Amino acid sequence: MTSEHWTEERLLDHLYGLIDADEHLAACQECSTRAAALSLRRTLAAAPPEIPDDFLAAQRRRIHERIGSPRRAWHPLRWAVSAMAVLAIVLGLSLYRSNPAVTPSHDDQFFTEISTMAQTSAPRAVQPIEALVQDDTEE
Amino acid sequence: MAFMAERLDLAAAPAVSTREFSSWMVAEQKRIFLLCLRMLQDREEADSATQDAFLKAFQFMNKAGSKELDDPGKWITRIAINTCLDRLRSRKWQLWRRRPAPEDEAIILEMEPSTQPAADDRVFAGQIKVRLGRALDKLSPRQRAVFTLRHYENRSLDEIAELLGLDIGTVKMHLFRTIRKLRLELHDLYFGKRHSGIRQ
Numbered sequence: 001m002t003s004e005h006w007t008e009e010r011l012l013d014h015l016y017g018l019i020d021a022d023e024h025l026a027a028c029q030e031c032s033t034r035a036a037a038l039s040l041r042r043t044l045a046a047a048p049p050e051i052p053d054d055f056l057a058a059q060r061r062r063i064h065e066r067i068g069s070p071r072r073a074w075h076p077l078r079w080a081v082s083a084m085a086v087l088a089i090v091l092g093l094s095l096y097r098s099n100p101a102v103t104p105s106h107d108d109q110f111f112t113e114i115s116t117m118a119q120t121s122a123p124r125a126v127q128p129i130e131a132l133v134q135d136d137t138e139e
Numbered sequence: 140m141a142f143m144a145e146r147l148d149l150a151a152a153p154a155v156s157t158r159e160f161s162s163w164m165v166a167e168q169k170r171i172f173l174l175c176l177r178m179l180q181d182r183e184e185a186d187s188a189t190q191d192a193f194l195k196a197f198q199f200m201n202k203a204g205s206k207e208l209d210d211p212g213k214w215i216t217r218i219a220i221n222t223c224l225d226r227l228r229s230r231k232w233q234l235w236r237r238r239p240a241p242e243d244e245a246i247i248l249e250m251e252p253s254t255q256p257a258a259d260d261r262v263f264a265g266q267i268k269v270r271l272g273r274a275l276d277k278l279s280p281r282q283r284a285v286f287t288l289r290h291y292e293n294r295s296l297d298e299i300a301e302l303l304g305l306d307i308g309t310v311k312m313h314l315f316r317t318i319r320k321l322r323l324e325l326h327d328l329y330f331g332k333r334h335s336g337i338r339q
Contacts, residue, residue: 008330015329016289016314017296038329045268045328046291048173056168059186063164063193067157 006031011038155200164193167212171219177291178223178283180272188226192219217302220284227280266328274324278317285313286321 006014006025013019015038025031171192175185195218208214271290275283284303288294294302300310318325 008326012318012325012329013315016318018311018315018318041329042290043293045271046293049176051169051172056172059172059189060161060164060168063190063197064157064161066190066194067160067197 282317
Protein backbone atom coordinates (compact mmCIF):
# COMPACT_ATOMS: atom_id res chain seq x y z
CA MET A 1 0.00 0.00 0.00
CA THR A 2 1.32 3.48 -0.88
CA SER A 3 1.53 5.82 2.09
CA GLU A 4 0.14 8.89 0.35
CA HIS A 5 -3.44 9.74 1.11
CA TRP A 6 -5.80 10.52 -1.70
CA THR A 7 -6.18 14.18 -2.60
CA GLU A 8 -9.59 15.83 -2.71
CA GLU A 9 -9.27 16.02 -6.47
CA ARG A 10 -8.84 12.28 -6.73
CA LEU A 11 -11.65 11.60 -4.29
CA LEU A 12 -13.99 13.70 -6.41
CA ASP A 13 -12.92 11.93 -9.59
CA HIS A 14 -13.53 8.62 -7.86
CA LEU A 15 -16.91 9.77 -6.55
CA TYR A 16 -18.07 10.53 -10.09
CA GLY A 17 -16.65 7.32 -11.50
CA LEU A 18 -13.70 8.71 -13.43
CA ILE A 19 -11.09 6.69 -11.58
CA ASP A 20 -11.26 3.36 -9.82
CA ALA A 21 -10.28 2.65 -6.25
CA ASP A 22 -6.72 1.49 -5.73
CA GLU A 23 -5.08 -0.57 -2.98
CA HIS A 24 -4.52 2.48 -0.84
CA LEU A 25 -8.15 3.57 -0.88
CA ALA A 26 -9.27 0.06 -0.07
CA ALA A 27 -6.86 -0.35 2.84
CA CYS A 28 -6.55 3.16 4.26
CA GLN A 29 -9.13 3.84 6.95
CA GLU A 30 -8.87 7.61 6.64
CA CYS A 31 -9.21 7.74 2.85
CA SER A 32 -12.04 5.23 2.71
CA THR A 33 -13.91 7.18 5.41
CA ARG A 34 -13.49 10.39 3.43
CA ALA A 35 -14.69 8.67 0.26
CA ALA A 36 -17.72 7.28 2.08
CA ALA A 37 -18.53 10.73 3.48
CA LEU A 38 -18.50 12.23 0.00
CA SER A 39 -20.72 9.48 -1.28
CA LEU A 40 -23.21 10.10 1.53
CA ARG A 41 -23.28 13.81 0.85
CA ARG A 42 -23.91 13.24 -2.81
CA THR A 43 -26.74 10.83 -2.02
CA LEU A 44 -28.35 13.37 0.30
CA ALA A 45 -27.89 16.16 -2.20
CA ALA A 46 -29.41 14.11 -4.97
CA ALA A 47 -32.46 13.13 -2.93
CA PRO A 48 -35.51 13.98 -5.03
CA PRO A 49 -37.75 16.84 -3.93
CA GLU A 50 -41.36 16.19 -3.03
CA ILE A 51 -43.61 16.37 -6.06
CA PRO A 52 -47.25 16.78 -5.01
CA ASP A 53 -49.67 14.27 -6.49
CA ASP A 54 -52.10 17.00 -7.55
CA PHE A 55 -49.32 18.65 -9.55
CA LEU A 56 -48.67 15.39 -11.38
CA ALA A 57 -52.39 14.86 -11.95
CA ALA A 58 -52.75 18.36 -13.40
CA GLN A 59 -49.76 17.71 -15.62
CA ARG A 60 -51.35 14.50 -16.91
CA ARG A 61 -54.56 16.38 -17.66
CA ARG A 62 -52.63 18.91 -19.72
CA ILE A 63 -50.85 16.14 -21.60
CA HIS A 64 -54.19 14.48 -22.38
CA GLU A 65 -55.61 17.80 -23.53
CA ARG A 66 -52.69 18.24 -25.88
CA ILE A 67 -53.02 14.68 -27.12
CA GLY A 68 -56.72 15.15 -27.67
CA SER A 69 -56.46 18.37 -29.60
CA PRO A 70 -53.03 18.84 -31.12
CA ARG A 71 -54.47 20.47 -34.23
CA ARG A 72 -56.78 22.79 -32.35
CA ALA A 73 -53.86 23.91 -30.26
CA TRP A 74 -52.02 25.12 -33.30
CA HIS A 75 -54.57 26.17 -35.86
CA PRO A 76 -55.95 29.33 -34.24
CA LEU A 77 -52.42 30.60 -33.86
CA ARG A 78 -51.60 29.88 -37.47
CA TRP A 79 -54.79 31.56 -38.63
CA ALA A 80 -54.10 34.58 -36.46
CA VAL A 81 -50.58 34.94 -37.83
CA SER A 82 -51.82 34.56 -41.41
CA ALA A 83 -54.61 37.09 -40.88
CA MET A 84 -52.19 39.58 -39.37
CA ALA A 85 -49.79 39.11 -42.28
CA VAL A 86 -52.57 39.73 -44.82
CA LEU A 87 -53.73 42.77 -42.88
CA ALA A 88 -50.20 44.15 -42.79
CA ILE A 89 -49.84 43.70 -46.57
CA VAL A 90 -53.19 45.40 -47.28
CA LEU A 91 -52.34 48.28 -44.96
CA GLY A 92 -48.92 48.64 -46.50
CA LEU A 93 -50.34 48.70 -50.01
CA SER A 94 -53.02 51.24 -49.13
CA LEU A 95 -50.46 53.50 -47.48
CA TYR A 96 -48.15 53.15 -50.46
CA ARG A 97 -50.94 54.13 -52.84
CA SER A 98 -52.11 57.06 -50.75
CA ASN A 99 -48.61 58.60 -50.64
CA PRO A 100 -48.23 59.36 -54.38
CA ALA A 101 -51.53 61.28 -54.25
CA VAL A 102 -49.89 63.73 -51.91
CA THR A 103 -46.88 64.28 -54.13
CA PRO A 104 -48.67 66.16 -56.96
CA SER A 105 -50.12 68.64 -54.53
CA HIS A 106 -46.62 69.28 -53.24
CA ASP A 107 -45.41 69.68 -56.83
CA ASP A 108 -48.31 71.98 -57.67
CA GLN A 109 -47.54 74.10 -54.68
CA PHE A 110 -43.89 74.18 -55.63
CA PHE A 111 -44.59 75.25 -59.24
CA THR A 112 -47.05 77.87 -58.03
CA GLU A 113 -44.42 79.33 -55.76
CA ILE A 114 -41.85 79.34 -58.56
CA SER A 115 -44.32 81.00 -60.86
CA THR A 116 -45.18 83.63 -58.24
CA MET A 117 -41.53 84.30 -57.65
CA ALA A 118 -40.93 84.72 -61.36
CA GLN A 119 -43.84 87.13 -61.74
CA THR A 120 -43.30 89.27 -58.69
CA SER A 121 -41.33 92.47 -58.94
CA ALA A 122 -40.63 92.73 -55.24
CA PRO A 123 -37.05 92.28 -54.07
CA ARG A 124 -36.10 88.75 -53.10
CA ALA A 125 -35.34 89.78 -49.53
CA VAL A 126 -38.97 90.74 -48.78
CA GLN A 127 -40.50 87.59 -50.25
CA PRO A 128 -40.65 85.67 -46.95
CA ILE A 129 -42.59 88.52 -45.35
CA GLU A 130 -44.97 88.67 -48.29
CA ALA A 131 -45.45 84.95 -48.14
CA LEU A 132 -46.39 85.17 -44.50
CA VAL A 133 -48.96 87.85 -45.24
CA GLN A 134 -50.27 85.84 -48.18
CA ASP A 135 -50.64 82.70 -46.03
CA ASP A 136 -52.55 84.62 -43.39
CA THR A 137 -55.01 86.04 -45.87
CA GLU A 138 -55.54 82.66 -47.49
CA GLU A 139 -56.37 81.10 -44.14
CA MET B 140 -45.19 -3.67 -19.89
CA ALA B 141 -48.55 -4.89 -21.02
CA PHE B 142 -49.39 -2.29 -23.58
CA MET B 143 -45.95 -2.52 -25.15
CA ALA B 144 -46.47 -6.22 -25.66
CA GLU B 145 -49.81 -5.49 -27.27
CA ARG B 146 -48.16 -3.14 -29.68
CA LEU B 147 -46.77 -6.12 -31.53
CA ASP B 148 -50.30 -7.34 -32.23
CA LEU B 149 -51.50 -3.92 -33.20
CA ALA B 150 -49.14 -3.49 -36.12
CA ALA B 151 -52.02 -3.25 -38.57
CA ALA B 152 -53.97 -0.84 -36.36
CA PRO B 153 -51.21 1.33 -34.96
CA ALA B 154 -53.15 3.57 -32.59
CA VAL B 155 -52.31 2.93 -28.95
CA SER B 156 -55.27 3.50 -26.68
CA THR B 157 -55.24 6.52 -24.46
CA ARG B 158 -55.91 4.32 -21.43
CA GLU B 159 -52.85 2.16 -22.09
CA PHE B 160 -50.73 5.19 -22.68
CA SER B 161 -52.07 6.83 -19.55
CA SER B 162 -51.21 3.92 -17.28
CA TRP B 163 -47.69 3.82 -18.68
CA MET B 164 -47.37 7.58 -18.26
CA VAL B 165 -48.41 7.38 -14.59
CA ALA B 166 -45.60 4.89 -14.01
CA GLU B 167 -42.94 7.04 -15.69
CA GLN B 168 -44.15 10.59 -15.19
CA LYS B 169 -42.57 11.46 -11.84
CA ARG B 170 -39.17 10.13 -12.85
CA ILE B 171 -39.26 12.00 -16.14
CA PHE B 172 -40.40 15.23 -14.52
CA LEU B 173 -37.58 14.98 -11.97
CA LEU B 174 -35.06 14.40 -14.72
CA CYS B 175 -36.33 17.47 -16.60
CA LEU B 176 -36.36 19.50 -13.40
CA ARG B 177 -32.77 18.58 -12.62
CA MET B 178 -31.59 19.29 -16.13
CA LEU B 179 -33.44 22.56 -16.56
CA GLN B 180 -33.48 23.75 -12.92
CA ASP B 181 -36.78 25.48 -13.62
CA ARG B 182 -40.10 24.01 -12.51
CA GLU B 183 -42.28 25.57 -15.21
CA GLU B 184 -39.89 24.67 -17.98
CA ALA B 185 -39.52 21.15 -16.62
CA ASP B 186 -43.31 20.84 -16.59
CA SER B 187 -43.51 21.94 -20.18
CA ALA B 188 -40.62 19.67 -21.24
CA THR B 189 -42.27 16.68 -19.55
CA GLN B 190 -45.49 17.36 -21.43
CA ASP B 191 -43.58 17.68 -24.69
CA ALA B 192 -41.75 14.41 -24.07
CA PHE B 193 -44.93 12.42 -23.44
CA LEU B 194 -46.69 14.07 -26.34
CA LYS B 195 -43.82 13.09 -28.66
CA ALA B 196 -43.94 9.57 -27.24
CA PHE B 197 -47.67 9.30 -27.89
CA GLN B 198 -47.34 10.65 -31.42
CA PHE B 199 -44.53 8.21 -32.16
CA MET B 200 -46.51 5.27 -30.84
CA ASN B 201 -49.42 6.20 -33.06
CA LYS B 202 -47.34 6.50 -36.18
CA ALA B 203 -48.11 3.80 -38.68
CA GLY B 204 -45.34 1.23 -38.75
CA SER B 205 -43.71 2.34 -35.51
CA LYS B 206 -41.72 -0.55 -34.11
CA GLU B 207 -42.00 -2.29 -30.78
CA LEU B 208 -39.75 -0.76 -28.16
CA ASP B 209 -37.35 -2.97 -26.24
CA ASP B 210 -37.11 -0.69 -23.23
CA PRO B 211 -39.84 1.97 -23.07
CA GLY B 212 -38.38 3.44 -19.87
CA LYS B 213 -35.04 4.09 -21.50
CA TRP B 214 -36.77 5.33 -24.62
CA ILE B 215 -38.86 7.98 -22.84
CA THR B 216 -35.75 8.97 -20.85
CA ARG B 217 -33.92 9.60 -24.12
CA ILE B 218 -36.83 11.64 -25.47
CA ALA B 219 -36.89 13.72 -22.28
CA ILE B 220 -33.13 14.31 -22.37
CA ASN B 221 -33.27 15.43 -26.00
CA THR B 222 -36.21 17.72 -25.25
CA CYS B 223 -34.24 19.28 -22.40
CA LEU B 224 -31.11 19.58 -24.56
CA ASP B 225 -33.11 21.47 -27.19
CA ARG B 226 -34.41 23.82 -24.54
CA LEU B 227 -30.97 24.36 -23.04
CA ARG B 228 -29.53 25.15 -26.46
CA SER B 229 -32.26 27.69 -27.12
CA ARG B 230 -31.48 29.36 -23.79
CA LYS B 231 -28.35 30.83 -25.30
CA TRP B 232 -30.57 33.37 -27.03
CA GLN B 233 -32.74 34.08 -24.02
CA LEU B 234 -30.75 36.94 -22.63
CA TRP B 235 -33.61 38.01 -20.39
CA ARG B 236 -33.40 34.84 -18.33
CA ARG B 237 -32.97 35.52 -14.65
CA ARG B 238 -29.49 34.98 -13.29
CA PRO B 239 -28.87 33.69 -9.77
CA ALA B 240 -28.84 36.44 -7.19
CA PRO B 241 -25.25 36.92 -5.98
CA GLU B 242 -26.39 37.79 -2.46
CA ASP B 243 -28.10 34.39 -2.14
CA GLU B 244 -24.91 32.65 -3.13
CA ALA B 245 -22.94 34.69 -0.61
CA ILE B 246 -25.31 33.62 2.17
CA ILE B 247 -24.91 29.99 1.20
CA LEU B 248 -21.15 30.29 1.14
CA GLU B 249 -21.14 31.77 4.60
CA MET B 250 -22.69 28.58 5.95
CA GLU B 251 -19.64 26.53 6.83
CA PRO B 252 -20.42 22.84 7.17
CA SER B 253 -19.75 21.04 10.39
CA THR B 254 -17.45 18.08 10.63
CA GLN B 255 -20.25 16.13 12.33
CA PRO B 256 -21.29 13.58 9.74
CA ALA B 257 -24.98 12.86 10.26
CA ALA B 258 -27.22 15.83 11.08
CA ASP B 259 -25.19 18.52 9.42
CA ASP B 260 -24.90 16.51 6.27
CA ARG B 261 -28.58 17.16 5.75
CA VAL B 262 -28.06 20.89 6.04
CA PHE B 263 -25.12 20.52 3.78
CA ALA B 264 -27.21 18.64 1.24
CA GLY B 265 -29.48 21.67 0.94
CA GLN B 266 -26.48 23.85 0.19
CA ILE B 267 -25.25 21.39 -2.39
CA LYS B 268 -28.58 21.43 -4.16
CA VAL B 269 -28.81 25.19 -4.36
CA ARG B 270 -25.24 25.85 -5.32
CA LEU B 271 -24.94 23.05 -7.82
CA GLY B 272 -28.23 23.99 -9.43
CA ARG B 273 -26.86 27.44 -10.07
CA ALA B 274 -23.44 26.26 -11.10
CA LEU B 275 -24.98 24.12 -13.86
CA ASP B 276 -25.37 27.30 -15.88
CA LYS B 277 -21.60 27.17 -16.45
CA LEU B 278 -21.91 23.93 -18.38
CA SER B 279 -22.68 23.21 -21.99
CA PRO B 280 -26.01 21.41 -22.54
CA ARG B 281 -24.28 18.07 -23.09
CA GLN B 282 -22.03 18.45 -20.05
CA ARG B 283 -25.12 19.32 -18.08
CA ALA B 284 -26.87 16.18 -19.25
CA VAL B 285 -23.89 13.99 -18.37
CA PHE B 286 -23.51 15.55 -14.93
CA THR B 287 -27.25 15.36 -14.19
CA LEU B 288 -27.40 11.68 -15.07
CA ARG B 289 -24.29 10.91 -13.02
CA HIS B 290 -24.75 13.16 -10.01
CA TYR B 291 -28.51 13.09 -9.51
CA GLU B 292 -29.55 9.82 -11.10
CA ASN B 293 -26.39 7.92 -10.18
CA ARG B 294 -26.30 6.26 -13.57
CA SER B 295 -23.21 4.41 -14.67
CA LEU B 296 -21.02 5.92 -17.35
CA ASP B 297 -22.06 3.10 -19.69
CA GLU B 298 -25.73 3.92 -19.20
CA ILE B 299 -25.08 7.60 -19.77
CA ALA B 300 -23.24 6.81 -22.97
CA GLU B 301 -26.16 4.73 -24.20
CA LEU B 302 -28.78 7.33 -23.27
CA LEU B 303 -26.92 10.15 -24.95
CA GLY B 304 -25.74 8.13 -27.91
CA LEU B 305 -22.08 8.80 -27.12
CA ASP B 306 -19.09 6.54 -26.64
CA ILE B 307 -17.79 6.01 -23.14
CA GLY B 308 -14.63 8.02 -23.80
CA THR B 309 -16.66 11.08 -24.76
CA VAL B 310 -18.80 10.73 -21.65
CA LYS B 311 -15.68 10.56 -19.48
CA MET B 312 -14.25 13.60 -21.21
CA HIS B 313 -17.48 15.57 -20.62
CA LEU B 314 -17.59 14.50 -17.01
CA PHE B 315 -13.92 15.30 -16.44
CA ARG B 316 -14.37 18.79 -17.88
CA THR B 317 -17.56 19.28 -15.90
CA ILE B 318 -15.88 18.39 -12.62
CA ARG B 319 -13.05 20.77 -13.43
CA LYS B 320 -15.54 23.53 -14.30
CA LEU B 321 -17.46 22.94 -11.08
CA ARG B 322 -14.26 22.48 -9.11
CA LEU B 323 -14.80 25.45 -6.84
CA GLU B 324 -18.41 24.62 -6.10
CA LEU B 325 -17.73 20.94 -5.54
CA HIS B 326 -14.82 21.61 -3.21
CA ASP B 327 -16.78 24.18 -1.26
CA LEU B 328 -19.71 21.88 -0.98
CA TYR B 329 -18.03 18.56 -0.34
CA PHE B 330 -15.07 19.73 1.71
CA GLY B 331 -16.62 22.82 3.26
CA LYS B 332 -14.06 25.42 2.37
CA ARG B 333 -14.10 28.76 0.64
CA HIS B 334 -12.71 29.16 -2.85
CA SER B 335 -9.17 29.90 -1.78
CA GLY B 336 -8.73 26.82 0.38
CA ILE B 337 -8.47 23.99 -2.09
CA ARG B 338 -6.09 21.40 -0.74
CA GLN B 339 -4.22 19.21 -3.13
